[in-house]
Amino acid sequence: MLKKIYRGIRLLPKRGKEPYVSFSKILGFYPYNITLYDQALLHKSSSIKLKDGRWINNERLEFLGDAILDAIVADIVFKEFEYKKEGFLTNMRSKIVQRETLNKLALEIGIDKLIKTSTRNMTPNTHMYGNALEALIGAIYLDQGYRAAKRFVLERLIREHLNIETVAEQEANYKSRLIEWSQKQKISVSFDLVDSFVDDNNTPIFKTAVIILGEQAGIGTGYSKKESQQKAAKEAFNKLQRNTNFRNHIFELHEEQQKLQSETYLTSEEEESSSEPENDSKEL
Template sequence: MLKKLYRTIRLFPKRGREPYVSFYKILNFYPYNIMLYEQALLHKSSSIKLKDGRWINNERLEFLGDAILDAIVADIVFKEFEYKKEGFLTNMRSKIVQRETLNKLALNLGLDRLIKSSAKTGNHKTHMYGNALEALIGAIYLDQGYRIAKKFVHERLIVEHLNIETVAQQEVNFKSRLIEWSQKNKIPVEFRLIESFTDDNNNPIFYTAVDIYDFESGTGRGYSKKESQQRAAEEALDKINMDKEFLKEILILKEKESELPALEESPEENPSTDFTTNNETEKA
């Protein structure tokens, strides 16, 4: 209580000044640690080098905000839809936290006017706004705690800018979600058509698999390629979210893959030979 009062007193001279006013318009409260919020809107293309040599941007806050947002939305939909089953709740959370929704919410809040970025390609900007919103939620959590972060998500995002009943009726684009996960984690995903045929009523049937590295991670059937891909992607996402051993194997493969370039770039000569040659040159 005393700590909160002390913080409030310290904020008095800063109210009415920038950037506090800009953040207040978005948050509906004044930040305590303004640097966290400025970092949340600092794209990696405009990273800042600190005196200790570290480079900072919003990627770490985005990582934190992503996890906090998942927890908050799960909390909200669990209480909002009291009698719905797990599958419905999972789908609802996916619809709210998907990149397309977060991008729109970020634009509605006006984050695009505050983001600092030197990225020029449209590709970066596709995810920039949603990523910044996640980073902002991470900053709110660190600065104000879970309760205020949840209040921000519920009141400023869901109540003001989303009709939760309309969202419930929308379909989730599982393929887009899987590709988004793939790009964010730099893990290869491939959709592979296994077979296509016609059923007894002469309807076309497509059977698709999703490969993550060399693992067949999901399969799906449908009356179109798109439908079969959606079902395969849904199965793959369920496996990623539910099967901890599977995810662990994927992350191990990613780690091994990241080590390959370092091995390939190492000199062909034996390091011990180089060392001997250098010693001989020094003596000469």
């Protein structure tokens, strides 16, 4: 308690001054060690060289924040969904901590206005802001502990910007759903990497197509192969669910394929039968 009061007194002269004000608007509290928060928003493209020769940026804090965020979200969903099984809880945590969600949350709380970077033509899909959000959580943990980090995630991120019930109703893993559908229908589905290149920031971009019985059912672009596959799977799965003509076309192709395989099998059986030598030997 005395330590908290002492820190509060030390912060009095700094209240109302930058960058404390900017950080307090995002965090909901005033930081103690402002250096940690500055580093959390320092992108690797703007790394700073220290006197001892070390280069610093937000990557180490991002590593720490990623682990802390996983623990916090697991804690939250475990208590929020009291009677749900492990599989559901794992899926919920994945949906909340996935890059697209973190990027969206980072933009909504204003991290993009404070991040320091030399990268040009930034786009939300680079996940730069989501990575910075993880680094910020790492900074909160080092500066004020786990409870403060959890309070930030729960109150500033989830309650203000993320409806956890809506997230629970969403199905994030479209690739798994599409594979389950293909196994149930006994219809082959493939994920083909059709293109890969780099954008203006020299960031790799991947394009994946979902192929069902030779037909392109969906295509997705992302900053990782996994992301591009998920986007392509989502487009393909929704197409199968909503486009009756396309779905019927796939089933017709499947029936034709099954019929052709059956005819081929019968033909091969007849050929084998006809090629067997006749037994002309007579019994003595």
